[in-house]
Amino acid sequence: MNSHFIVCARCGRINDICNSCLNFAFVSFVQMTRIDDAVKTILRVKFQMGLFENPLADYSLTKYFGNLRTRTVDPETKVVYKENPDSEFVKSNNFSYAIVVVGETPYAECSGDSLNLTIPAPGPDIMATICALVKCVVVLVTGRSVVIQPYLAQIDALVAAWLLGPEGQGVADVMVIMVLLEN
Structure with a gap:
């Protein structure tokens, strides 16, 4: 000890x-x-x-969460949601970019305990499939640290999103805020 x-x-x-x-x-x-x-x-x-x-958090950015501008997508943008896409799906749609959301299922307290720090399946396979074919931003949703180093070479950008909630709105808010801050 x-x-x-x-x-x-x-x-x-x-x-x-x-x-x-x-x-x-x-x-x-x-x-x-x-x-x-x-x-x-x-x-x-x-x-x-x-x-x-x-x-302390920058509370001046909270005005961007949930407003009309952050909820509106450019009409020329093609948004496709596909759970566990295969390489044929990605190739056939000729995507410019992909936002790949992987991570843990929602849990609280002990139910999230794990003997290892790996990204749960099918996350690693999805990253390998999509990021090999198109530029991708990987949004990693977890409640703890996980090993990401083996996947860094295949991805173009990584967002470590801690406990955004069980729905896509939290992920969308983070991605839109990043775009707004760059412009």
């Missing part, structure tokens, strides 16, 4: 884990310096990532 101290939480047992850590520290089973090192590491990484530069 002293060689590696990891900040962790197990669903439904957070109080037990916190109490155990404190007890281990009090009886010197885990040195307080180990706990301090773990916390310092987490804070250092967050500072390096710039998470404390602008700690």
Whole structure:
């Protein structure tokens, strides 16, 4: 335990884990310096990532969510929704771009526990099929970190969308806001 101290939480047992850590520290089973090192590491990484530069959301952007402009699609745009498309579907429609939404099914608390950090099927196959044929933006909807590195070479852009909700409106809001901010 002293060689590696990891900040962790197990669903439904957070109080037990916190109490155990404190007890281990009090009886010197885990040195307080180990706990301090773990916390310092987490804070250092967050500072390096710039998470404390602008700690509050920019509420001036909320005016874009749900307004008529964000809900309107250019009439010349062809929007096609297809669940689990194959390569023939993509080739036959001559798409310029694709927005590929993959990720986890909605869950709360323990029901989302997993023994690995992989993107659930059929997500990896869908990304491989579509992104090999057309420029694509992958919207990854998850409630936790998942391994994306094996897929980065095939995709043109990645949006890590954390818990947008179980319907497409959250995904649409994020994509439209990105376009509005660029223009």
